Amino acid sequence: MINNHINVSSDKCIGCRNCELICNCGAVKFKTDTEGFLIPVIDEKKCLHCGKCIKVCCIEADERKVETNQQKAYIAISKNKRLYKRSASGGIFSTIAYDFLSENEGAVVCGAAFSSGEVCHIIIRNVDEISLLQGSKYVQSNLNSVFQEIKQYLISNKRVLFCGTPCQVYALKLFLKGKYSNLFTIDLICHGVPSPGFLRKDIESYTDYKKVEDIQFRKKNPLFESKSGFFFTIDSKEIPKRKNRIMITSSRDPYFSMFMNGLTFRKACYQCQFANLNRVGDITIGDCDSASYYPKFHPEAATSTVILNSQKGRYLWEGSKKSIDFCHLDLVRESENNHQLSYPFKQPEKRVNIYDEINNTEIDILRNKYAKKRNFKERIIIILFFLLPQKFLRKWIRTK
Ligand SMILES: Cc1cc2nc3c(=O)[nH]c(=O)nc-3n(C[C@H](O)[C@H](O)[C@H](O)COP(=O)(O)OP(=O)(O)OC[C@H]3O[C@@H](n4cnc5c(N)ncnc54)[C@H](O)[C@@H]3O)c2cc1C
Known part of the structure; x- marks a missing residue:
């Protein structure tokens, strides 16, 4: 047969x-x-x-037809400081999700959370749960059977907002056969996802994985609450000494630094069919990589790129723009700076055997090989951070 x-x-x-x-x-x-x-x-x-x-x-993926000449792009930041603070960049996802849940009775939002010991997509029903979905989790999120649940909500005429990587948005639309007018989607600009297995191995080098309550990959700078820094934080009651939290600079952690260098993505990510302007979501969000061309627009903040791709995207935007500070973004320039809008991440030669190495090597050896040690200057800054009054430190860093 x-x-x-x-x-x-x-x-x-x-x-x-x-x-x-x-x-x-x-x-x-x-x-x-x-x-x-x-x-x-x-x-x-x-x-x-x-x-x-x-x-x-x-x-x-089927040929998709986004009318790129109809796309509108903005550099944007949420006006809601609480939502902004916990987000990876400008807090646009949570601002749209907040308005979506508040203004549509019975509506639900689906996104990635750290839940029951893994990063997976979950559905939330009220605004108090938005924090679960906020922040980028730099690992492949398990979709489990969430598409089936989404389908049930759509059939019962509830509005659903889904946020995920573009391939996940595409998969959802394919599963639903594109039938539902009450489905709204946001896709992320994404350069690739590493494996949950490697993340687990890495976390186990710090603490008992099974007892981890939350993980975060980015934090707004504690001095300015502005630009987001790439810090890996692990929350667990097993870490009593340091207020139940370990915080590691991305470059000092093997998992995170290998992710940043694109060494550990899923193989499909290097051939991503969605790394271009032909977007699959109603709205696309990502980090604004041409922010320096807009020096007057929140110069000390982490700002987002927002691309409106469809009628539904424009509708979502109209509902939330009162809560967002934004100005027009040159999409051509942004796609030149933010390569994921033009082409997929190029597979490094080392990727071929990288997981054999990960599987057969102690994590401390991987740390020595792939993660950076703190240099003298960084050590001094950390000592100053704890010794000097923050007001003074802020002023000093600004002048630098
Ligand atoms: C794996 C990954 C790679 C990325 N690569 C880039 C990049 O190369 N360039 C760029 O400009 N931006 C990239 N981003 C997007 C960026 O990190 C921010 O998510 C984006 O700017 C939105 O920020 P925000 O403040 O509006 O929302 P946030 O509050 O940060 O939330 C964003 C949304 O992302 C969803 N999400 C988080 N983690 C995952 C995951 N693992 N899988 C699916 N959905 C998830 C959450 O559910 C939430 O809905 C990436 C994100 C991820 C998850």
Whole structure:
């Protein structure tokens, strides 16, 4: 019999789990591969070769037609200081989510959270839960069966806002066959996702993974509450000495520094079909990489790029723009500076064997090899940070 099912060995699999969700006979199950990513495994004995899994597979994305000349782009920042403070960049996601939940009765929002020991997509129903979804989690988020839940909300005429990587937004639309006018989507500018397996190994080098309550990858600078710094924080009651929190500069952590250098992304990320201006979400958000061209626009803050791609995107924006400070952004220049809007991250040569090395090497050896040690100047700054009054320090850093 001809195998009428998805190609499980493909390096293009994005791990969306659509094939597992659609399969009525339980022939597709997701398992962790040697790199620590979830991949589909087919039970040939159960497979009926109906081909349904092929129809919802994202390996070859269909031609999409965003009218790029209709796109509107802004450099933007939330006016809501509380929402801004916990966000990765300008707090645009949480501001839109807040208005969406407040203004649409019964509406829900779906995004990535650290929940039950993993980064996964969850659904929230009220504004008090927005903090769970805020902040970038630099790891592949497990979608579990959240698309099925979203479908139920849509069928019962509830409005749903979904935020995720562009491949996840594409997967959701494919799963739903593009049917629902009450679905709104935000895609992230994304350069790739590393494996949950490696994240776990890294966290275990600091504390007991099972007891971790929260992780964060970015924090607004504690001195200015403005630009976001790349700090890896792990919260757990197992860390009593330091107020239940470990905070590591990204460059000093092997997982984070290898992520920043693009060494550990899922293989499909290096061939990403969404790393261009032909966006799949109603709105696209990311870090504004051409912010220096707008020196008067919140010069000390972390600002976001916002691209409105569709009628629904413009509708969401109209509902939230009162809560956002923004000005027009030159999208051509932004896409030249923010490469993920032009082409995927180029696969480094080292990527080929990187997970063999990760699997067979002690984390401290990886730390010595890939993470940076603090130099003399950095040590002095840290000592000053604790010794000097913050007011004085702020002034000194500004002059530098
Ligand atoms: C893996 C990853 C790579 C990224 N790479 C880039 C890049 O190269 N260039 C760039 O300009 N921006 C990138 N971003 C986007 C950037 O980090 C911010 O998320 C974005 O600027 C939005 O910030 P915000 O302050 O509006 O929202 P935030 O409050 O930070 O929240 C953003 C949203 O991201 C969702 N999210 C968080 N983690 C994940 C995840 N692992 N998978 C799916 N969804 C998630 C949350 O659910 C939330 O809805 C990346 C984000 C991620 C998660």
